Amino acid sequence: MSKAIKGVTRAVGKVVKGVGNVVEGAVKGVGKVAKKVWDNPLGKIALGAAGMFMGVPAIQGMLGGGAAAASGASGLSGAMTNISNAWGGLTSGISGSGLSSASSGGFLEQVATEGAGKGLLSGATQGVTQAATQGATQTVAQGSGGLLSRAMSSPYALPMAMQVGGNMLSGMSQQRAAKEQREYEESLSDDERTRYNINVGTPLWG
Amino acid sequence: MPGLLQQGMAAQQPPPQAAQPVQGKPMPQGEGAPMDESHPAFEAAVQLAHTALYEQGSADEIHAILINAEDPVSQMADIAYQMTEIADERTEGQVPDELIILLAANMLNEVADIAAASGVDLRPVDLANAMKSMILRYVGEMGHDTRQLQAAMDAIPPEEFDRMTAGAEPAAQQPPMQGGM
Numbered sequence: 001m002s003k004a005i006k007g008v009t010r011a012v013g014k015v016v017k018g019v020g021n022v023v024e025g026a027v028k029g030v031g032k033v034a035k036k037v038w039d040n041p042l043g044k045i046a047l048g049a050a051g052m053f054m055g056v057p058a059i060q061g062m063l064g065g066g067a068a069a070a071s072g073a074s075g076l077s078g079a080m081t082n083i084s085n086a087w088g089g090l091t092s093g094i095s096g097s098g099l100s101s102a103s104s105g106g107f108l109e110q111v112a113t114e115g116a117g118k119g120l121l122s123g124a125t126q127g128v129t130q131a132a133t134q135g136a137t138q139t140v141a142q143g144s145g146g147l148l149s150r151a152m153s154s155p156y157a158l159p160m161a162m163q164v165g166g167n168m169l170s171g172m173s174q175q176r177a178a179k180e181q182r183e184y185e186e187s188l189s190d191d192e193r194t195r196y197n198i199n200v201g202t203p204l205w206g
Numbered sequence: 207m208p209g210l211l212q213q214g215m216a217a218q219q220p221p222p223q224a225a226q227p228v229q230g231k232p233m234p235q236g237e238g239a240p241m242d243e244s245h246p247a248f249e250a251a252v253q254l255a256h257t258a259l260y261e262q263g264s265a266d267e268i269h270a271i272l273i274n275a276e277d278p279v280s281q282m283a284d285i286a287y288q289m290t291e292i293a294d295e296r297t298e299g300q301v302p303d304e305l306i307i308l309l310a311a312n313m314l315n316e317v318a319d320i321a322a323a324s325g326v327d328l329r330p331v332d333l334a335n336a337m338k339s340m341i342l343r344y345v346g347e348m349g350h351d352t353r354q355l356q357a358a359m360d361a362i363p364p365e366e367f368d369r370m371t372a373g374a375e376p377a378a379q380q381p382p383m384q385g386g387m
Contacts, residue, residue: 043315048370049334050311
């Protein structure tokens with residue numbers, strides 16, 4: 001076995017143990033495997049990047065209050081479990097500051113309205129750009145490290161970003177489904193109109 | 207991507223716990239299912255991927271691909287995307303849309319682990335680029351124009367991704383991972 005293959009084998013050793021648990025039918029084993037992504041430095045970066053791309057800066061400015069105070073649980077699982085509470089704390093505790101500025105005309109609002117007017121991606125893009133630049137500028141000005149290093153300090157930041165990202169993708173799926181439905185209805189309407197136009201001049205009785 | 211991975215994932219009959227009760231419990235559907243990594247379909251998708259990678263030998267195939275790749279980051283993104291897609295299909299699309307990106311991050315993490323163990327020098331920005339590529343591909347396949355979104359993503363300073371490692375321990379064989387802060 002080559003050295004590289006041995007490296008792969010070593011790297012996957014823990015995961016194989018996890019799979020063993022799964023094969024034995026232990027749901028806990030699956031859960032442990034799933035949470036590995038949060039415990040792994042590479043996984044954290046992948047999650048962090050996803051969160052950042054999907055708008056974590058828009059939320060980052062809100063993290064000082066509600067999210068941090070929501071619960072003492074840590075890690076991805078705990079954070080995901082408490083995400084509703086954290087989000088509730090955010091929305092009630094920061095009206096008029098981070099959330100409202102992040103959502104007004106930006107990422108969250110555009111996702112919520114499913115692209116009315118400008119289109120979903122256009123709005124989302126504006127929101128991400130605006131939030132990223134504003135957030136980064138604010139963070140640098142405060143001299144408190146990087147945008148995501150601060151975000152990473154809260155167990156709720158990334159899961160919330162994932163939630164927002166998931167909502168965005170979910171919104172896109174729904175938007176696409178709605179578009180397909182509209183196109184289908186339009187095609188029915190066109191067919192009906194075509195049939196009417198064909199039949200309108202047809203003498204029915206000789 | 208490599209057909210071998212597809213074969214590995216497709217070779218599992220029946221799909222692990224896809225659309226089946228987990229430990230004798232009915233798979234929660236709709237609003238009743240937890241919307242986190244403990245969602246049964248998400249767990250089944252992760253298990254499917256792990257079985258394919260580490261029991262069906264796909265990890266070795268990925269290793270072989272990555273060490274010979276001219277652009278391993280792009281390859282990683284392709285492989286992780288493909289894994290996500292296959293896992294989603296094999297679980298009959300029951301992974302909620304809200305969890306797809308988490309599943310994608312999970313898959314990328316697996317591939318990155320293999321890449322790191324294979325000696326690929328990964329920096330945080332590489333992983334970020336891989337994730338960006340996956341998101342853009344997904345959005346593009348949904349029929350949207352990705353140019354504006356890509357521009358917004360590109361506007362994020364790469365240094366921010368290095369800073370992410372401040373609280374994370376360095377991975378094996380990755381000195382650049384420490385240099386962010």
